[in-house]
Amino acid sequence: MQHLIIYAHPHLHSFSKAIVDSIATSSKKCGGAVMIRDLYRMNFNPILSYEELQGSYQGIIAAEIRYEQQLILNADLITLVYPLWWMGFPAILKGYLDRVLTHGFAYKTENGISHGLLNGKKLQQFILIGSNLAEYQQRGFDKSMQDTLVDGLFNYCGIKDIQHQIFDDIHLIDDQARQSMLLQAAEITTQNLGIVDK
Template sequence: MKHLIVYAHPRKESFNHAILETTVQTLRQKGHEVIVRDLYAMEFQPVISSSEILGGVGEDIEQEQEYLKWADVITFIYPIWWTGLPAIVKGYIERVFTYGFAYRYVNGEQKGLLKGKKAIIINTQGKSHAQYAASGMDKALLLTSDQGIFEYCGIEVLHHEFFESVPGSDEATRTAWLRQIEEMAGKV
């Protein structure tokens, strides 16, 4: 299988980076092809231009769209910041998941154009699951990303994992989480 990983965290020492390394290593050991798009390392420009809103995309965006076309599974790895996607990830989606490429309207109805693609979303967060559930943010996160972005574009979400209270977690917990990532990646 062909796996595209869209990764966003500015620090190589982060737990997100450990998730990335574990995912890549496990997938390659299972014989999968893997391409990683590290948005911070690429210095990806997240700000959409007025010409892009009108439908014109540059070579950089065309290249990202080619990676999406190539992939069977798209894995997003990023932290939850301000109860949402980091700006660089939101910008990636706004600039790459364009009208006519990822979705379109036919007779007034929205149609996802990335049918057949599958997604895995892996998030870290500072708060606990209980804290997010108490405010309803747990459901809001799923609604905005899974339904509002991926399913909207026709992508089937296979897994959406949230690792909670990461800044206060201990090494044993993180090791267990990385084993969970290995198991998940090994089954795809």
């Protein structure tokens, strides 16, 4: 059972990192092999150049990108952990997805119709926001996020089994609330690994 965790936060001791540690621990307790890709610590280059983009359509993929693609192919469960910044992924995570989810790997286009190639994968996202979730829901932001960041992108790549959890008011809550969130993230992960392992 392979669990790939892709994490994006520049602070070494962020609450996002605490989420990563919690779900990694719960995965190992389930007997899973955990691979963590800490994009900031990796100093991952998020810039998709024109040359790289054109090369990807010809099957020319850099070795470091092929490595990330292989990790995704090997994974039974893929987890993204990130703060929501300006209603989107941190730039380094967006760039990771731009460079790694290439044509011929994540999707293909035939006769003008695109088909996802990452079928059968299971994905979960833990999204941290500084605002209040009820306010996001009132404004419809949560639905917009699900349509774009969660379902839209990954459905296009063939991933249909997706869950996401938003943890809100991160800068306002106390330690007890944080511990509750860490436990919730661990429990969700355990359940998802259990489904994978059936």
